Amino acid sequence: xxxxxxxxxxxxxxxxxxxxxxxxxxxxxxxxxxxxxxxxxxxxxxxxxxxxxxxxxxxxxxxxxxxxxxxxxxxxxxxxxxxxxxxxxxxxxxxxxxxxxxxxxxxxxxxxxxxxxxxxxxxxxxxxxxxxxxxxxxxxxxxxxxxxxxxxxxxxxxxxxxxxxxxxxxxxxxxxxxxxxxxxxxxxxxxxxxxxxxxxxxxxxxxxxxxxxxxxxxxxxxxxxxxxxxxxxxxxxxxxxxxxxxxxxxxxxxxxxxxxxxxxxx
Numbered sequence: 001x002x003x004x005x006x007x008x009x010x011x012x013x014x015x016x017x018x019x020x021x022x023x024x025x026x027x028x029x030x031x032x033x034x035x036x037x038x039x040x041x042x043x044x045x046x047x048x049x050x051x052x053x054x055x056x057x058x059x060x061x062x063x064x065x066x067x068x069x070x071x072x073x074x075x076x077x078x079x080x081x082x083x084x085x086x087x088x089x090x091x092x093x094x095x096x097x098x099x100x101x102x103x104x105x106x107x108x109x110x111x112x113x114x115x116x117x118x119x120x121x122x123x124x125x126x127x128x129x130x131x132x133x134x135x136x137x138x139x140x141x142x143x144x145x146x147x148x149x150x151x152x153x154x155x156x157x158x159x160x161x162x163x164x165x166x167x168x169x170x171x172x173x174x175x176x177x178x179x180x181x182x183x184x185x186x187x188x189x190x191x192x193x194x195x196x197x198x199x200x201x202x203x204x205x206x207x208x209x210x211x212x213x214x215x216x217x218x219x220x221x222x223x224x225x226x227x228x229x230x231x232x233x234x235x236x237x238x239x240x241x242x243x244x245x246x247x248x249x250x251x252x253x254x255x256x257x258x259x260x261x262x263x264x265x266x
Contacts, residue, residue: 011184050079051191066164074151136167154263
């Protein structure tokens with residue numbers, strides 16, 4: 001449909017008649033059913049796995065595995081953006097690999113408010129004054145840059161390490177909630193139906209964006225379950241690249257490039 005329509009809570013605005021000949025001449029119930037079927041596939045292909053990748057990113061961050069956080073966060077954000085684009089009649093076949101920044105630009109072109117989404121920590125998160133200066137906050141552009149850089153396929157073998165701050169997790173929470181709202185997605189709990197209640201509790205704890213209204217509490221951090229974490233690492237690959245004038249380093253890089261696919265640091 002050209003006008004905004006709803007199916008199971010989702011907001012979609014696509015016109016099947018652009019790709020399907022004689023679509024508008026078909027019976028109204030067939031048109032409606034076809035649209036609903038397409039929305040259900042988008043939901044199952046992008047929203048549900050995106051939700052599960054987001055859950056994984058949160059758990060990895062809380063357990064002190066920042067590289068895993070970035071990888072899962074990039075997967076989740078990619079899927080949310082693709083779901084948004086598809087719901088708004090934009091194809092996603094043209095996007096190769098995991099181009100988070102390209103998807104962000106495409107989504108922002110459709111909805112300019114996405115480019116300026118506020119991804120600050122939820123108002124119910126209170127950070128202890130003694131450590132508040134260590135919690136980094138982000139605008140959406142800088143956060144997307146970090147997700148694409150550290151969560152890229154080039155870094156899946158820890159080629160150039162990561163820089164992580166608990167503020168990245170707070171930004172991920174905010175962005176995930178707001179992108180799901182843009183899609184009009186049904187409750188995230190539907191994506192976790194087969195998971196244990198203990199896992200859901202860990203997901204919701206200190207995450208007021210996805211807590212039920214009746215359970216909304218002020219979340220004090222840092223806490224035992226939610227410490228402020230800072231992580232920065234430089235890899236041996238980076239040392240070799242930065243000092244390639246050293247003959248031994250240059251030879252090592254030449255051999256490695258013949259044996260494995262190495263990225264060039266952007």
